[in-house]
Amino acid sequence: MAPDQAFPLLTALVFLPALGGLVVAIVGQRSDVLVPWLAALFAGMTLVLAVWVLGETGGGGLSELRAWVPAMGVSFILKSDGLSSVLVVWVALSTLLTLIATLPGLRTAVAMLFLETAANGIFFAQDVFLVFAFLGGVVVAVAWLSSVPRNVLVFATAGLTVLFGWFVRFYQMAYAQTGFASTELARWRSLVLYPDEERSLFLLGACGIVLLVPAFVIAVDNAPRAHRLVLFATIGVIGSYLVLRLLVPLCPRGAEASSSWVLAFAALVMASAGLARGFTLMAVGYHGLVLFGLFTFQESVVVGAELMMIAVAIGFFGLVLTTSRGLVWYFVLFLIGLPIVSVLVPVWEGHPLWAMLGTLTFVMMAYRFVTLAKASLVNNVDNFANGSRRRLLSASPVILWSVSMIIGWSVWTAQVKPSAIDFINSSSVRRSRPARDARP
Amino acid sequence: MHGPSMDGVSLFVGSLIAVVVILDAITDSRNERDPRRSLVTFLGLFLAASTRDLLWIYVGFEAFSLAAIIRYAKLRGAPLRARAMVGSGASLLGVLLVAVSSRATDLAELESTTAVNLGVLLFAVGLIIKWLQSQAAPFLFLGASVALVAVFVRVEAWAPGIADELETVSWLVAAAAIVAGGVGSALATSTRSLGVWLTIFTVGLAVIALSGGAPALPYLLMHLAASSVVIALVLTGTKPAGTWLAMLSLASVPPFPGFVTKLVLLAGLQPNTLTVALVGLLFAGIGCAREVERPKLFSLRDDDASTRERSWVTLAVLAVVLVFGLFPEALIGVATHAASGLF
Numbered sequence: 001m002a003p004d005q006a007f008p009l010l011t012a013l014v015f016l017p018a019l020g021g022l023v024v025a026i027v028g029q030r031s032d033v034l035v036p037w038l039a040a041l042f043a044g045m046t047l048v049l050a051v052w053v054l055g056e057t058g059g060g061g062l063s064e065l066r067a068w069v070p071a072m073g074v075s076f077i078l079k080s081d082g083l084s085s086v087l088v089v090w091v092a093l094s095t096l097l098t099l100i101a102t103l104p105g106l107r108t109a110v111a112m113l114f115l116e117t118a119a120n121g122i123f124f125a126q127d128v129f130l131v132f133a134f135l136g137g138v139v140v141a142v143a144w145l146s147s148v149p150r151n152v153l154v155f156a157t158a159g160l161t162v163l164f165g166w167f168v169r170f171y172q173m174a175y176a177q178t179g180f181a182s183t184e185l186a187r188w189r190s191l192v193l194y195p196d197e198e199r200s201l202f203l204l205g206a207c208g209i210v211l212l213v214p215a216f217v218i219a220v221d222n223a224p225r226a227h228r229l230v231l232f233a234t235i236g237v238i239g240s241y242l243v244l245r246l247l248v249p250l251c252p253r254g255a256e257a258s259s260s261w262v263l264a265f266a267a268l269v270m271a272s273a274g275l276a277r278g279f280t281l282m283a284v285g286y287h288g289l290v291l292f293g294l295f296t297f298q299e300s301v302v303v304g305a306e307l308m309m310i311a312v313a314i315g316f317f318g319l320v321l322t323t324s325r326g327l328v329w330y331f332v333l334f335l336i337g338l339p340i341v342s343v344l345v346p347v348w349e350g351h352p353l354w355a356m357l358g359t360l361t362f363v364m365m366a367y368r369f370v371t372l373a374k375a376s377l378v379n380n381v382d383n384f385a386n387g388s389r390r391r392l393l394s395a396s397p398v399i400l401w402s403v404s405m406i407i408g409w410s411v412w413t414a415q416v417k418p419s420a421i422d423f424i425n426s427s428s429v430r431r432s433r434p435a436r437d438a439r440p
Numbered sequence: 441m442h443g444p445s446m447d448g449v450s451l452f453v454g455s456l457i458a459v460v461v462i463l464d465a466i467t468d469s470r471n472e473r474d475p476r477r478s479l480v481t482f483l484g485l486f487l488a489a490s491t492r493d494l495l496w497i498y499v500g501f502e503a504f505s506l507a508a509i510i511r512y513a514k515l516r517g518a519p520l521r522a523r524a525m526v527g528s529g530a531s532l533l534g535v536l537l538v539a540v541s542s543r544a545t546d547l548a549e550l551e552s553t554t555a556v557n558l559g560v561l562l563f564a565v566g567l568i569i570k571w572l573q574s575q576a577a578p579f580l581f582l583g584a585s586v587a588l589v590a591v592f593v594r595v596e597a598w599a600p601g602i603a604d605e606l607e608t609v610s611w612l613v614a615a616a617a618i619v620a621g622g623v624g625s626a627l628a629t630s631t632r633s634l635g636v637w638l639t640i641f642t643v644g645l646a647v648i649a650l651s652g653g654a655p656a657l658p659y660l661l662m663h664l665a666a667s668s669v670v671i672a673l674v675l676t677g678t679k680p681a682g683t684w685l686a687m688l689s690l691a692s693v694p695p696f697p698g699f700v701t702k703l704v705l706l707a708g709l710q711p712n713t714l715t716v717a718l719v720g721l722l723f724a725g726i727g728c729a730r731e732v733e734r735p736k737l738f739s740l741r742d743d744d745a746s747t748r749e750r751s752w753v754t755l756a757v758l759a760v761v762l763v764f765g766l767f768p769e770a771l772i773g774v775a776t777h778a779a780s781g782l783f
Contacts, residue, residue, distance in 0.1 A: 071772045072704055129703075133695030140688060143732075150732050157691045157725035164692060164699070165718045168706045175707065 009056075010064050010078040013049045013088065014120045017042060017095070021113035028106035036099055039109040043096040046116065050092040054085040061085070068130075073174075073181030077126040083306055083419040084123040087237060090310060091119045093397060094233035094317055101321060101394035102229065108145065112230050115141035119234045123241065129183040131246060132167060136160065138238060139215070145227040146219035155218065159211030166205045170250065189249055189426065195257070202254030205247045206262070209239060213284060220280045232279075232316045236287045240309045244294060244419075249426040259295045263354050266292035267361045274364030279316060282372060285365050286312040286335065292358050293343040294423070298350040302420040303413055304342030311338045311405060318398040325377055327395060332373045334402050336366045341409075443491060448778035450490035452661055453590040456668050457485045457583045463676045464579030472511075481507040485583050489590035492598045494535050494545040494563055497591055501570055502528060504584060508574045523573035531566025534559045547594060552601035560595070560602050561609065567591065568613070578635045578675050585639050586668055589646045593657065596650045597782045603650075610647060615716045617644025622720035625727025634731055635675045638690055641724050642667040645705070645717060652708030657782065658775035659704040665771065666697040666764050673757050682754030684732055685761045691728035692721055697764035701771075 020042025028035045056062055057080055066076040080088075095116045099109065118137030125131045139156040143149040173191055175181050182188075193201070216235045220228050248255040255262070266288040273285020290312065293305025315335040322328060344362060347355040405412055444450065461482045465473060481504055488500030505524050537559030539545050550556050571588050575581045592610070596603045603610070621641025628634035642664065649660050667690065674686045689696035706717055764771050 069700075069768055069772070071769060071776075072700075129694075132699070136688075136694035136696065136699070139693060140684075150730055150734070153687075153691075153729035153732055154726050157693060157729045158722055160691075160693055161718060161722040161725050164694075164702075164706075164721070165714065168703065168714060171703065171707045181704070181707075 008064050009049065009053060010062055010080060010124050011076075013046065013053055014078065014117055014124060016046050016049065016117075017113040017120070018117035020046075021110045021117070024113065025106070025110050028109070032106065035106050035109050036103040039104075039113055040096060040099040042113060043092065043099055043116070046120075047089070047092040047096055050085070050089040050120075053080050054089050056080070057082055057085045063126075068127075071181075072129075072183070074129045074183050075127050076130060077184065078121075078124040078130075079126045080124055081419055082415045082417075086310060086415060087123045087241065088120050090237070090313060090401075091116055091123075091234055093401075094313070095230060097317075097321070097394040097397060098229045098233070101390055104227075108224075108227060111141050111144040111227075115145070115230065115234060119238055122238055126185045127183050128167065128170070128185055128188060128246070131185075131242075132163070135163075135238075135242070138235075139212075142215065142219045142231065142235065145231065146223050148218060148222045151222070152215045152219045155215035156212060159208050159215065161208075162204060162211055163208035166201060166208055169201060169204075185246075185249075191250075193251075193253075195253055198251050199254035199257050202247065202251035202258055205251065206243075206258075209242055209247065212239065217280055217284065220283075221278065228280075229317060229320055232283060232320060233313050236283055236316075237309050237313050240287055240290045240294075243291065244306070244309075244423060248294070248423065252426050255295070256297065259297065262295045263292060263357075266295065267357045270358070270361035270365050274361070274368045276368055276372065279319065279372065279376075282365070282369055283312065283316050286316075286339070289339055289343060289358070289362065289365075292354075293347070296347055296351055296354065297424055298346065299420060299424055300346040301343055301350070302423055303417055304346055306416040306420055307342050307405065307412055308339055311335070311342075311402070314398055314402050314405075318395060318402065319373075321398065322391065322395045324392075327399070328373055328377055330399070331402070332370060334406075336369065338405070443493065444487055444496060445490060445492075447490075447782065448780060449590060449593060449657075449661070449782050450486070452665070452775065452778035453489045453586055454486045456586045456665055457489065458482060459669060460579055460583040460586070460672045461485075463672045464577075464583075467579070467676055474511075477507045477510060480504075481580060481583065485587040489587040492547040492594045494538060494547065494560075497567070498531050498535055498563070500587070501531070501567055501584075504580070504587070505570050505574070508577055508580045511580070512576045524570060527566045527569030527571075527573060529566065530569060531563050534561070534563030534566060537562060547598035547602075550599050550602060552599075552605050557602055557605045560599070561606055564591075564595075564606075564610075575636045575639075578632050578639070579672065581636060582639050582668055582672055582675075585643045586664060589643055589660075589664055592647050592650060593660070593782070596653075607651070611651070611713070614644045614648035615713075617641065618648065618716055618720035619723075620644075622723030622727070626723040626730070628727050628730075631674065631731065631734075634727055635671050637727065638667070638671055638724060641720055642671070644720065645702070648713055648717065649705045649708065651710070651713065652705075654779075654782075656705060656708045657779040658772065659701065659708075661775040661778055662701040662764075662768070662771055663705050665775070666701040666760070669760055670697070670757065673753050673760070676753045677748045677750050678757055679749045679751065679754040680733060682757040685757050687728040687731050689761055689765065691725035693725075695765050696761055697768070700765055700768050 020039060024035055024039050027038055053062060061080040063079040068074045068076040095112055098112065115138060118134045118141055121134030122131055125134060143152040146152045170188055174188055177191055220231045223231060269288030270285045273282050276282045290305050290308045293301045293308060315331050318331045319328060339362065344359055347358060461478050465478045484500045484503030488497045491497060509521055509524055535545060538556055541553060541555035542550050544550060567588060571584045574584050617640050621637050621644055624637030625634055625641060628637055646660050646664055649656050670686045670689050678686060689698040692698040692702055706714055709717060
């Protein structure tokens with residue numbers, strides 16, 4: 001791991017958008033015209049910092065550590081790696097493009113910037129309290145962007161309460177096993193759990209995350225069209241990231257023991273997407289595919305699933321942003337072809353039965369996806385950005401990014417492979433540590 | 441008889457009661473404002489929260505109850521007075537039973553016998569009845585809640601044997617308060633009723649957390665402070681931004697104060713108790729979510745046609761959220777200092 005930096009680059013990257021949000025909120029009281037451009041300026045600066053951090057990940061990444069609430073064992077720990085750096089760059093880029101493409105009003109611009117801060121914080125945080133703090137920020141920003149914040153918050157608070165219980169249980173165990181309070185992720189990963197308790201905790205955490213999904217669906221379906229872009233770009237990625245970096249590494253045996261159920265659930269989600277009426281549920285279905293890939297615990301498939309996390313965000317973002325027929329079909333093909341190559345084909349090597357189920361449900365989903373795309377082209381729904389030149393300008397980086405994923409597949413694979421190996425090794429490390437005996 | 445003492449807990453709790461009483465006076469319309477009644481309310485609750493003597497606690501709650509009856513007798517009339525009399529009667533009976541059986545009313549001097557336990561139980565029931573009858577006035581109800589929790593803290597600190605004997609009863613009552621408060625919050629149709637139900641939930645959670653003993657006390661005080669101050673500010677009237685912040689805090693959304701102050705509190709609970717607390721928290725969170733951007737059709741007072749949104753209250757909510765949520769170390773230090781020496 002790289003030594004702590006003299007200049008808190010990660011902290012600056014995380015909080016720069018929020019600072020921009022405050023500035024925009026103050027300036028926006030006097031002038032509406034400046035709002036989107038000032039917000040875009042801060043988003044642009046964040047993008048520059050994000051690319052800089054991405055460049056620094058080669059040496060093992062950056063890290064920052066500060067005490068926050070020592071009495072409660074809470075620390076402010078940020079760390080970057082291959083996957084998190086890429087995700088931060090994506091969020092920064094998508095926020096900037098959304099601001100340029102839609103020129104939003106004050107409330108939307110501020111909410112987008114705060115959402116960006118919360119998302120970046122989740123990707124870099126290495127303290128579970130910090131993850132939860134930023135997750136709360138995501139919930140607030142999403143509710144704020146939605147036109148029905150009460151409905152969003154009802155589901156979101158339910159999910160957060162369940163996750164709160166999960167968090168408290170781990171906090172209790174950390175204190176019981178180490179003798180002092182701590183919320184550091186690394187310390188929690190070293191805890192030894194009873195097998196049945198680990199499985200219960202995994203299912204509890206999974207329920208909490210699943211309860212957050214309706215909040216996302218309600219938020220996106222009821223959001224003004226300009227907001228749906230940024231929500232598509234960030235929310236699904238955050239959900240998958242929580243499973244990848246928090247839930248499974250803390251409950252690896254529970255995850256493995258429940259993998260059949262999760263795979264079945266993921267297949268069900270994909271099958272449900274086969275009946276979707278809009279792109280929102282389709283995006284949920286695609287994240288079901290990501291879940292499917294992760295829970296095979298097969299290295300090549302997990303790498304593919306991690307790349308799918310990014311590809312889904314890119315694909316749906318581009319789909320909602322663009323208006324040209326050609327580009328719509330490009331993104332549809334991108335979202336159909338990439339999962340086949342990255343997830344479904346490798347699954348056949350290790351899990352043929354599950355691969356059969358996954359392929360079948362994916363075919364249903366893909367068929368429905370094509371139907372929806374045709375309907376959107378006919379009805380011109382889900383395409384909203386004003387000004388064809390601005391739309392094309394905004395879509396260009398997304399198109400380039402997606403092309404780079406196709407052409408430079410090996411480079412992208414190398415970028416996320418360390419985190420995939422870490423994900424798989426978390427279960428093998430826990431397996432090598434003797435489990436607590438079954439309860440008497 | 442042991443009189444009131446100015447220890448850390450009484451000062452901490454007294455500050456909260458003072459905040460609530462002041463905000464109540466501010467929201468009173470001019471022709472209803474009565475500084476003497478507010479002073480009596482404060483002194484009564486402060487007295488009840490500052491002493492370990494059952495008789496002084498009784499006197500304190502009686503003073504508060506009389507002030508509440510005077511304030512709301514016009515609106516609620518006979519039922520309010522009747523409930524207050526029942527509560528007073530039960531408390532007085534309990535005090536008498538304790539005094540006759542042990543010739544003392546100081547908690548530190550009481551031994552756990554059947555008669556004393558029954559007396560303390562009757563006394564607590566009477567206090568709870570008086571507490572509940574004040575819910576017609578949300579601010580007074582909130583102040584009484586803070587004082588009631590302080591009474592329970594002193595029973596736990598100074599009469600642990602009695603507290604152990606009554607643990608099952610207190611657990612059941614607290615659990616009922618948590619669940620009722622949560623469900624009531626979820627079904628609340630106005631800011632005032634939401635404030636009342638959240639107060640019940642807060643008290644239930646505080647009392648059930650007492651099972652954690654001395655280590656839980658600082659966090660219990662933090663939870664009491666964060667919840668009561670935010671509820672009081674919401675009842676005073678905030679702008680929409682302040683309502684957002686307050687409701688997110690009361691729903692225990694991270695990293696708002698409600699989440700931070702409840703974390704260690706919940707971590708000290710046994711699994712079954714934790715489950716009950718989380719069920720209540722779930723419903724309370726739903727209630728808080730429903731309050732966000734709820735059309736303000738209801739006023740806080742039956743005889744007031746308008747609901748004011750005060751800018752300074754919004755700023756106060758922001759200050760509470762920032763201080764308690766993002767920088768809780770200071771509050772932890774104050775609460776720990778207040779709690780030290782009590783157990």
